[in-house]
Amino acid sequence: MSLDPEFAAALAKHSMEIDESIAIRLQQFVQVMWRWNEQLNLTRHTTWDLFVGRDLRDCLQLAPLLEAGEEVLDLGSGNGIPGIPLSILRADIEVSLAESVAKRAGALGEIVGELGLPVPVYGARGEDLLEDFRFSTIVSRAVGSISKFCRWVEPHWSSVDRLLLIKGPKWVEERAEARHIGSLANLQLRRVATYPLGDDESSEGVILQIWPAGPRGARFA
Numbered sequence: 001m002s003l004d005p006e007f008a009a010a011l012a013k014h015s016m017e018i019d020e021s022i023a024i025r026l027q028q029f030v031q032v033m034w035r036w037n038e039q040l041n042l043t044r045h046t047t048w049d050l051f052v053g054r055d056l057r058d059c060l061q062l063a064p065l066l067e068a069g070e071e072v073l074d075l076g077s078g079n080g081i082p083g084i085p086l087s088i089l090r091a092d093i094e095v096s097l098a099e100s101v102a103k104r105a106g107a108l109g110e111i112v113g114e115l116g117l118p119v120p121v122y123g124a125r126g127e128d129l130l131e132d133f134r135f136s137t138i139v140s141r142a143v144g145s146i147s148k149f150c151r152w153v154e155p156h157w158s159s160v161d162r163l164l165l166i167k168g169p170k171w172v173e174e175r176a177e178a179r180h181i182g183s184l185a186n187l188q189l190r191r192v193a194t195y196p197l198g199d200d201e202s203s204e205g206v207i208l209q210i211w212p213a214g215p216r217g218a219r220f221a
């Protein structure tokens with residue numbers, strides 16, 4: 001398989017340099033996911049420019065924040081973003097996907113199967129998985145507000161070290177709300193990446209790291 005010229009053009013337009021073998025794996029993912037998108041509502045990003053400018057941009061910002069050997073859960077994976085690109089970009093981490101809508105989880109299982117990726121897919125609410133499984137990092141995009149995440153994970157901090165949440169410009173209001181209602185008590189929050197979103201240079205994406213205050217979270221402080 002060779003690189004689709006429109007994908008190559010979008011990568012060049014957004015100044016992203018990616019090893020060709022990795023780009024081809026990403027292309028396979030997108031093509032299979034877009035096929036499933038004809039039956040299920042998985043994404044509105046159905047051009048290479050939107051995939052690269054929005055989805056891949058977020059994944060490329062997230063990937064270097066993970067350490068080798070991490071066990072990562074993508075909570076609310078939906079169309080597989082960020083979890084599937086992450087597993088392609090970082091073969092040295094273990095990625096699992098949680099998706100609560102059964103049809104979408106089924107499609108994700110078919111997608112990772114077709115791509116031959118070692119990525120377990122759980123048709124379940126991500127927070128419920130924390131009863132039985134441990135993950136070093138939960139990653140997530142477009143699933144819930146900061147306070148909602150804090151509430152979901154609050155009983156399970158013994159099963160996860162930190163959250164890395166991909167957020168758009170509304171993160172500041174979400175943080176204010178979370179502080180106001182006390183969701184961030186006993187937690188630390190730090191912005192660990194900031195980057196321009198798409199063509200709109202005035203709009204920023206961020207990645208927020210949230211972890212327990214005190215000795216347990218000392219290595220992130």
Ligand SMILES: C[S@@+](CC[C@H](N)C(=O)[O-])C[C@H]1O[C@@H](n2cnc3c(N)ncnc32)[C@H](O)[C@@H]1O
Nearest residue numbers: 076077078079081098099100101125126141142
């Ligand atoms: C808007 S989509 C986002 C999909 C993808 N992460 C993205 O960024 O494009 C949110 C997905 O999260 C799923 N979801 C919401 N709450 C969840 C939870 N607690 N556990 C697992 N999946 C959840 C929804 O079913 C939906 O498929």
